[in-house]
Amino acid sequence: MVADTIHSLLDSYRTQLSSYDEILNADGSIKPHWEKLFQSLEKIGNLELKNRLQEIKNKIRENGVTYNVYEDPKGMNSPWKLDPIPFLIQKSEWESISKGLQQRAILLDLIFRDMYGERKLVKDGILPAELVFENTGFFRPCQDVKLPTEHQLVMYAADMARGPDGRMWVLDNRTQAPSGSGYALENRQIISKVMPELAERQYVSRLSPFFTHIQQAIFRVFREKTDQLNVVYLTAGPNNETYFEQAYLASYLGFTLVQGNDLTVKNGYVWVKSIEGLQRVDIIIRRVDDEWCDPLELRGGSKLGVAGLLQVIRNGNVMVINPPGSSILENTALNSFLPSVSRYFLKEELLLPSVATWWCGQTKERQYVLENLHRLIIKKANRKQVFRSVYGRQLTFDQLQELRTQILQHPSEYVAQEEISFSTTPAFVNDRIEPRYAAIRAFLTATPAGYQVMQGGLTRSSPVKDKFTFSNQYGGIAKDTWIVSDETEIIPDRIRLPRQLFQKSQTSLPSRSAENLFWAARYGERTMAATTFLIITLNSLNLQRNFGTTTKTEHIEILLKTVSRLIRIEPGFSNENAESYKHPFAIITDSIANEAKRGTIASTIDSFLKAMIVVRERWNQVTWRTIDVIENIAQKLKQIQPKQNPNDIQNTLNTLQYSLFTFYGIVSESLPRNNGFLLFETGKLIERILSKIVIMRSIFSARTERFIEHELIEATLMNHFALVNYRSAYKSNYEMEYMLDMVLLDKQVPSSLAYLLQTLEQTIAQLPHASERLNDAQKAVLRASTQIQLIDVAELSTVSGDAMPYEKLDQLLAEVYGLILSVSDFTANLYFNHTATQHSITETIMDLENEL
């Protein structure tokens, strides 16, 4: 039995092969490392592989690994797709591929420098002049923007696939801000956890040295200038397709994640606007494309870059990796000229071939392309998101004609490539192992000792059988990429860096991150407050329904009215809308589930999640797991119907409350006590004080019978999580005076105003201060705290006016509410640099007063 199944997976895979495959040698035998892998897969078995795939999906969701698909309303934060079966390359082969990649990097770097420099390649007829001057990636202001290093192309990535001759062919270059290395790292982490037995009897090269040692070696050049290197990771923001990766890498490498408006140019340097003030930046690793980097000299309307950045680079006061201008190399047309460039510069033949490419910017080539359109693949020369490769053979006569017209309108924007069949590789899809086309992205970085290659890469396989498309935009599935050998890895010439580089570099809290932390806390607590109070209200409602009398329901009405004070939507519960009390579930459901109305629980959770994602690099994995749970509950909440069993609604709210408590627990147990934490706490405390006050003021705003008042006192105590404490002190003797004493003054109760105000006071005091004196925020809290501590509970609990029974209490709470609200504004003014809108202005020559 065992013998029968030992090769079943491999055998059934082999029967499916229609073209040549990664697992096979030229003679049809199985490559040994693939054989080992299949033996391991066999042991796991097909059924278990299905479970593992599910586990991978869970991990991806928990870790929040996402990829944003453009032009798809549901495309934001699409989960990353990962195959349980890795892509294998033997170390010896990888070494020879690496040589070819290094040669390419050297060549591209030389081309980069030449195109912005002497332009010898054009003058000597190696490259057509069009490739420089008609290249949409050629930015004239970048011609004197140089790094203080030999190599200008620091980070480089290449997409490859195995061609019909068994060699790796290069398909595409990434030279501006190569993406994918972070996903490669995350893929490895997930696969090593979920598929631990897969690597049995093989040695897989590690990825981390590439990030921790090699990539940072380039910093050394700059380090001599400064003791403490401040490195920032410039992202285009949460809407960018690879935002997850950017946040992930920033967090992994310990760099501050910033957006363009977190940075400013002043006195010849770049600075982070942090809550501690301006902090100088030495190195920017950018994930913003060239033309968006500097609105002053490049694209005028860009809000993703930093005005004046190019001039700072020119002056040598900041290092931007890769330097702006490198998009000139992201032109597929270059492929066809590389062999001659290689002979010209290096007197060497190109080691890795490229796919045959014709660039329509040249007359002869354009002619060829137009005549052979039906059997070529047409692409835009410069990498663009909007243009998908077109397969000539799939077009109708009219479509071909249309494409010809398009090409003739802007010939230099198009290239055509030969359609080649590449190798397939095993992929676990449709619950079995199938052959799929795949491409590998390899990553290189310049070091003072030359270009180094990551021992791994990002492999993506086609989501559809027999199709060679693997872009994540179109559903490509990632694979962990293993460089395998039979011997343990000896890291040969590990680059040694001075110790200093490993010391913690200074990290800043950009004002924008600070603001998002603050608002994440406020929205989180707003959700918590609404959830907690709704649970209390639903409890009373159910009790009344099932066991109550029909006469005494006034407290229910008051609680419902309070719900609408807290969740201010229209229609809400009010005395004018008395009908609403009779059938409360319509409004209750609306208050919970309607994400389209601002202030509902569903919409508040959405705001909370959005703020969390913007600062995702600051949270640990445990936090993300909880956030994932909260996200799922949010989905469930949005489905709630008025006719649903009230118990269900209550259960969902209970899980939400419970998860929020878990989240708070993680924050308080694991978050470092830095300024980010303090601002989070500040936001949470402000929101908590405000919501407690809203509820209290609403509950005690009408005169009620004693029985009803007891119910309300109990609800208030529950809202402050103080009922048990109250009962142990006063039994079931519900007195306004005792209750107020507990929820206002008792510092043993963590939800009492006295306790909350004291904590807020202490938290704010620890935030950075410009002077020794109290600032406005501190003064307001002190005032509020003093007000509360000076009260006379007996006086407050005496019934006075008819319309407003506890007038003094209401006045006091109103005052404290106003003060704490002002704390929020003061905090924002102090720490969140609300950047004024950026305008681009140009003096036009046209001028009404000066007619010629």
Add this chain to the structure above:
Amino acid sequence: MNYKLVHQTQYTYTGNVNNYHGIACLMPKISPRQNCTNFALQITPMPDEISQRTDYFGNTLHHFSIHQPHTQLTVLATSMIETRSSIITDLFMTNREVKEQLRTNHALKTQLLEYMIPSSFVQWDEEIRNFGADCFSENQSFYQSARQLCHKIYTEFKYVSGFTTIHTPLKTVLKERKGVCQDFSHLAIACFRSLGFAARYISGYLETQPPPGKTKLQGSDATHAWVSVYAPGVGWCDFDPTNDLVPQEKHITTAWGRDFGDVSPLRGIVFSTGKQTFKVGVDVIPV
């Protein structure tokens, strides 16, 4: 001729501007036809930083930043200019010969290609090409053809200020037959390039004469724009389609590029909440 040149630009903002990064392209060229001395750039409020740089096209730029809050920005450029008249007259090379040279001479093509292809403000279609085509019969002298094109624009178009902005497409200018010097220059460049010639955009100034019997008013001159085309064997030759003449001593050159986008006199990024208005005054005073 000798001139004192004064170019003042004043921005007024409704809200406070806390941060300003700007680039001025205001320093006149020094060339065989023109000398520039005593150039001074006076910016109020005083910039925190200012530096000079030569750009891709060889124009002189001044980068400056202001970090103090301000509601008004004044940039005043002054210089003394000496101009000489152009010695170039008819060149006798035919259109066919010029095009042939530009097509076959590799060194020339490499040097001129970016002035022969479309650029941001110079895009053309068949209609624009046809507009220029009848001025350029194959065997006519290139110089005469260029003059003829300028004459055609001058006679068929009306100078109307305020009708166009820098973003008005040339198609519209051609259809409406009106615009200002920058539109006419862009149109002429489009015609040249569409027919296979190399042409660039010149920004500068022109001394103007007051109406007969009136004294010249202060600030009444203006920045001006015209075109330059490349004639193999001779070099760049200037033509002014707005005034139908060959620039001589009264034209002062500041900068050149593919089109207006490369030579905008003042570019800036401001951080403010409000809107802004601006005023320009230019004086070209003979001395």
